[in-house]
Amino acid sequence: MRLTLLFTTLSFLGCSQNEITKLKTLKKPNTKLSTYIQQNQNNSLVSQSLGSVSNGSLKNGKLVPFHGENYSYFDKTSYLSGRAFLNSKVLSTILDGYKKLATTQPNRNFKIMECAHKHGGKLWPHRTHQNGLSVDFMVPKTKNKKPYYGLDTLGVNHYWLTFNNQGQYNKDTSITIDFESIAKHLLILKKQAKKHKLKIQKVIIKVELKDELFEGEYGKKLKESGIYIVKSLSPTINALHDDHYHVDFKEM
Structure with missing residues (x-):
């Protein structure tokens, strides 16, 4: 015993x-x-974006928070390599947008992808992202009509995922891009950008996905919103913009 x-x-x-x-x-x-x-704590100095998104630099760049209530940066290695800085106005626009999404899409999580170096300049292999006014957003996904995050932890390898022209993941067509969520996000970004004296200059997404993007209720609103979404891209650039959507902002 x-x-x-x-x-x-x-x-x-x-x-x-x-x-x-x-x-x-x-x-x-x-x-x-x-x-x-x-x-790399952010200070109160206003950022200055010099030159263009494809040939520019950034003064007083601000570090994107690694995570927040309903969002996070997509890759720790990218983050620690100094690739998550933005113009202060762009950062405020994005964070205000996520606050709004917390009420319009509660219990949903989002991913910010690559942004810019602290002082801007070339961000290999991107052609833009040079002056803190460019940011990539991971496409939100669903599986069986429910939010799906199983591919969100791939880090930088997420850039190499491929989706067909209907927005279905090539290796598992039950996983699809949530186009309505993208449309809602872009419409919110437009409103928040205006508050910070910015506008969306253009959105880059695989052009064959635009029909799906404009199909839903919010997609129709997006189509009528005046936000410019690219109409054509080179084959290489087009193929690389199915797993994320790229947004360039412009100061007003």
Whole structure:
């Protein structure tokens, strides 16, 4: 009896110790990430976007928060490599947009993709993203008509995902792009941009996806909104814009 009790006690203590170790591991902060964020704390200085999105630079660039209530940056390596900076007005526009989405699309999470270097300039392999006025957004997805996040953790490899012209993931057609969510987001960005004396200069998305994008209720509103969505792209650039949509802002 005593022997059984001893084994039971030891087993319990062993399990408890394992659980404590797991909790400590979970609570252990990502010191590299937190140090980087601390070293790049945003100040109150207004950003200056010089030149153009394809040949420019950025002064007083602001670091995008790694995560918020309903959004997060898509890749830690990209983030720590200094590729998540924006013009202060663009950052405010995007964050205000996510606040609005928290009420219009509650319990939905979104991903910000690559932005710009702290001082702008070339951001390989992008042709733009040079002056803090460009940002990529990961396409939101559904599976069986429910929000789906199974592909959102691929990091930079998400850029290499392929979707057919109906917005279905090529390796699993039950996973589709949520076009209505994109349309809602772009309409919100337009309103928020105006508050910060910006406008959406253009949106880049695979041109064959535009019919699907404009099909729904909010898609129809988007089509009539005056937001310019590219009509043609080179084959290479077109093929690379099915997993995300690119937005260029312009200061008014």
